[in-house]
Amino acid sequence: MKLLSWNVRGLGLSRTTRRLKNFLRDVKPTVIFLIETKLPNTRMEKVRKLLGFPNGVDVAAVGRSGGLSMAWRSSCRVAVRSYSCRHIDIMVEDDSNGFSWRCTGFYGAPEVQNRAAAWDLLRQLDDIPQVPWLVIGDFNVILFASEKVGGLPRNQWQMDNFISVLNDCSLEDIGYEWSWFTWEWGRL
Template sequence: MKILSWNVRGLGNPRTIYRLRQTLKTHTPQMVFFMETKINKIQMERVRRRCGFINGIDVDPNGSRGGLCLTWKGNVSIMLQSFSKRHIDVLVDDQNNGQQWRFTGFYGSPYAQDRDESWNLLKSLRRNEELPWLVCGDFNEIMYGFQKKGGIPREERRMEAFRNALEDYRLMNVGYSGNWFNWEKRNLPKTNIRECLDRGVANVNYMSMFPEATIQHLVHSTSDHCPLLITTNKEESRSS
């Protein structure tokens, strides 16, 4: 299976939708998680259908901020578990191996003072530890200082809180290929800031179920975030 996770920074622009359709056509994901759609559920449904995705779970933004969507093709079986302004949690019946696993699309708060709230949400989602579990999205935090270039260095206690949260919930990085940084604040060269904010993390049972799973940081042009393309086996990765 292929899954695309992308902080799109708004889907109200026709040019953005055109580029989105091109990305989906090129990489053919069966499931897509969008963050910061910045459009209401009715508008998001129209965008989904224009992109060839009938099924979806849409979460309204708060005014002009936020907004989530998880959408999937008809040959994928999805069962909604819970959702909020910061996450969509589902069970996936994988027809390739006949097994069930969890996918959580996660959008961490962009505000430093609300980081604990994000990690507490992640904690509340940790249940049924035997089930393979993949969490993917924009966590709005880095794990180590070298995952940021430019700007004010990140406070160690903030990075440590993020690392501790992942360790406590037994989630490990899936790894990636492509550009090192997946978010960029496009300023002048002297004030440019780049960080690794988007990632996929999973428990050991997911890693055992999909030992060939990979994540690619794709090239982007309409958002300051790279799309993440998750593939669960090498054959699909080669075909993208």
């Protein structure tokens, strides 16, 4: 099973939708989590179906920011647990072996002053310790200073708070594939 999490930043543009559709056709993920769609629910549902994902949960953008979509193929058995403007939490059942696990798409607060509330939400979602749990998304924070290039350095206390919530929830970083920095996409 393949999962894809992508901060699409404005999915409403036909060019962006077309590129994402082509990319999804090549990668063939079973579950996708899209962040910062900047779309109302009705528009996101149309885009999601156009992308080939008839099943999903869409959380509308607030004004011109935010917006989430967690979508899955028809072949995937999913139960939606909860959702908000910061997360979509699902239970996935693997038909091949009956194994169940959780997937939470998470969008961390971009504003530093709202991060404590986002971390509290993540801690609240850690409510079934016996079920394997994968959290994907954009936390809007880094673990280590080496993960950032340019601009002002991140405060150590922000990274320490992130490390603390990961430890509290027994989560660990499993790595990242493709371009390391988001701004590299324009330089491929």
